[in-house]
Amino acid sequence: MPLIKIRDLHFYRGNRAIFEGVNIDIQRGKVTAIMGPSGTGKTTLLKLIGGQLRPDKGTIEVDGQDVHKLSRSELYELRKRMGMLFQSGALLTDINVYDNVAFPLREHTDLPETLIRDLVLMKLQAVGLRNARNLHPSELSGGMARRVALARAMALEPMMIMYDEPFTGQDPISMGTLVNLIHRINDAMGLSSIVVSHDVSETAEIADYIYLLSGGKVIEQGSPVQLKRSGSQWVQQFMQGLPDGPVPFHYAGPEFADDLLKPEEYA
Amino acid sequence: MINLIRSLGRWGLSAFERLGRGHIFLMHMLAGIPGLFLRFSLVVQQLFSVGVLSLLIILISGLFVGMVLGLQGYNTLVDFGAEESLGVLVSLSLVRELGPVVSALLFAGRAGSALTAEIGLMKSTEQLSGMEMMAVDPIRRIIAPRFLAGLISMPILAAIFSAVGIIGAFLVGHGLLGVDDGAFWSQMQAKTDFYDDIMNGVIKSVVFGFVVTWIALFEGYDATPTSEGVGRATTRTVVHSAFAILGLDFVLTALMFGDE
Ligand SMILES: Nc1ncnc2c1ncn2[C@@H]1O[C@H](COP(=O)(O)OP(=O)(O)OP(=O)(O)O)[C@@H](O)[C@H]1O
Ligand SMILES: [Mg+2]
Numbered sequence: 001m002p003l004i005k006i007r008d009l010h011f012y013r014g015n016r017a018i019f020e021g022v023n024i025d026i027q028r029g030k031v032t033a034i035m036g037p038s039g040t041g042k043t044t045l046l047k048l049i050g051g052q053l054r055p056d057k058g059t060i061e062v063d064g065q066d067v068h069k070l071s072r073s074e075l076y077e078l079r080k081r082m083g084m085l086f087q088s089g090a091l092l093t094d095i096n097v098y099d100n101v102a103f104p105l106r107e108h109t110d111l112p113e114t115l116i117r118d119l120v121l122m123k124l125q126a127v128g129l130r131n132a133r134n135l136h137p138s139e140l141s142g143g144m145a146r147r148v149a150l151a152r153a154m155a156l157e158p159m160m161i162m163y164d165e166p167f168t169g170q171d172p173i174s175m176g177t178l179v180n181l182i183h184r185i186n187d188a189m190g191l192s193s194i195v196v197s198h199d200v201s202e203t204a205e206i207a208d209y210i211y212l213l214s215g216g217k218v219i220e221q222g223s224p225v226q227l228k229r230s231g232s233q234w235v236q237q238f239m240q241g242l243p244d245g246p247v248p249f250h251y252a253g254p255e256f257a258d259d260l261l262k263p264e265e266y267a
Numbered sequence: 268m269i270n271l272i273r274s275l276g277r278w279g280l281s282a283f284e285r286l287g288r289g290h291i292f293l294m295h296m297l298a299g300i301p302g303l304f305l306r307f308s309l310v311v312q313q314l315f316s317v318g319v320l321s322l323l324i325i326l327i328s329g330l331f332v333g334m335v336l337g338l339q340g341y342n343t344l345v346d347f348g349a350e351e352s353l354g355v356l357v358s359l360s361l362v363r364e365l366g367p368v369v370s371a372l373l374f375a376g377r378a379g380s381a382l383t384a385e386i387g388l389m390k391s392t393e394q395l396s397g398m399e400m401m402a403v404d405p406i407r408r409i410i411a412p413r414f415l416a417g418l419i420s421m422p423i424l425a426a427i428f429s430a431v432g433i434i435g436a437f438l439v440g441h442g443l444l445g446v447d448d449g450a451f452w453s454q455m456q457a458k459t460d461f462y463d464d465i466m467n468g469v470i471k472s473v474v475f476g477f478v479v480t481w482i483a484l485f486e487g488y489d490a491t492p493t494s495e496g497v498g499r500a501t502t503r504t505v506v507h508s509a510f511a512i513l514g515l516d517f518v519l520t521a522l523m524f525g526d527e
Contacts, residue, residue: 079402090397104401259324
């Protein structure tokens with residue numbers, strides 16, 4: 001049984017459809033990548049899985065429980081077992097790095113401070129920021145903030161971690177380390193990972209399975225090798241990052257020429 | 268015309284919707300308060316930033332309001348040869364009205380706006396969302412301690428305001444204008460009633476503290492998560508709090524002193 005089972009997911013923002021009939025399975029113990037152009041709703045998908053948004057139709061099951069049918073306290077229990085790495089990091093800005101990583105431990109466990117210290121230093125060591133523990137979030141770069149957020153997401157040793165764009169803002173070295181790290185914690189801690197990203201090569205390197213999203217639908221899925229061999233022009237363009245092809249770069253709407261020529265119509 | 272009615276209707280609906288959300292928010296917040304007694308350090312931190320940091324403005328304003336009251340009161344009373352009653356005049360004005368009302372207005376400007384901005388920024392930087400995903404309820408963890416701190420701070424700040432105001436009036440009345448100090452204090456003690464005056468003042472400031480902190484926290488929590496949205500929410504906190512304080516003051520005064 002897959003860890004996450006998404007069936008016939010529909011979600012709208014106002015009149016704009018973000019998802020129209022998406023089916024996704026996330027297998028246990030694997031790294032699953034969700035890829036797609038900017039603005040397709042990857043972050044939205046993670047928020048739907050985490051129960052922060054409600055689908056208009058369809059179901060999302062995590063570990064056999066329908067996320068949107070749970071009571072508040074059941075949902076909170078489930079979330080303790082889900083780690084999420086926000087695109088922005090979402091660190092608490094009034095406390096330092098150390099306290100940020102210790103935060104979920106202090107909130108959810110009665111561990112003594114000495115044990116918390118060991119755990120926090122261990123997680124910070126893993127992301128290479130043990131010596132940055134006294135810095136405040138405002139003193140971190142974007143890439144560092146995301147690594148602290150990763151340490152925090154690992155703190156409660158969850159059954160799964162959702163990474164929203166973990167690679168953006170990382171230099172080649174920390175990128176390599178991070179790719180390794182995601183792989184390592186996935187295998188060593190025996191958890192399942194969902195990686196949202198548009199960094200094709202890094203993602204292809206760690207993912208066991210990839211879903212490509214566009215226009216509210218899954219347009220292709222398979223192992224990295226399968227996707228690279230895909231006959232679809234769309235998939236080829238996306239995987240190789242070519243500028244010309246069927247993948248739209250523009251937000252949907254009237255053509256540019258029409259927009260210029262008929263200002264009154266498209267004001 | 269139809270459009271006017273339509274937009275009026277839409278405005279009305281959204282106002283009612285906000286009011287509803289505000290009350291759900293309040294219930295949720297109140298539900299979080301009992302748990303705080305197990306983790307009172309969270310409240311203590313907030314007592315500092317909500318209460319202690321408002322002290323300076325309360326002390327200075329209280330002193331000046333008291334000094335002005337002393338001057339104005341003396342000028343009026345001296346025409347009737349009643350300047351000895353300056354103490355009563357000042358203490359009743361401060362304890363019943365000016366203490367609770369002015370300190371609540373200052374509190375809304377100093378602490379209320381800061382609370383709205385803080386919560387609004389936490390929302391727009393996804394800190395609240397992030398907390399929810401860590402299975403920590405931000406209303407219980409972040410909002411409720413601030414609410415309780417506001418509730419506790421407001422009456423204390425109002426009392427300090429009144430006390431400092433009386434000292435200011437005494438400095439002007441006795442030191443500058445030569446009112447007899449024995450008469451000043453003894454008349455004040457004889458004519459200021461504990462229940463009718465002091466307790467009613469305390470009730471007012473508790474009500475104001477409740478309303479101002481609620482407005483401030485809700486505006487922050489409900490703010491549009493952009494810099495502009497947070498800015499507008501902060502302004503709304505100050506404006507709505509001022510209306511609420513002055514309106515409620517009239518209602519409470521009518522209830523408390525209306526039948527005398
Ligand atoms: N709060 C919101 N209100 C209305 N529309 C929104 C909101 N948040 C996102 N959207 C819309 O939903 C769509 C999907 O947004 P989302 O953030 O999920 O994209 P994404 O795939 O994560 O993009 P990126 O790769 O750039 O992070 C966007 O087109 C955006 O316009
Ligand atoms: Mg995103």
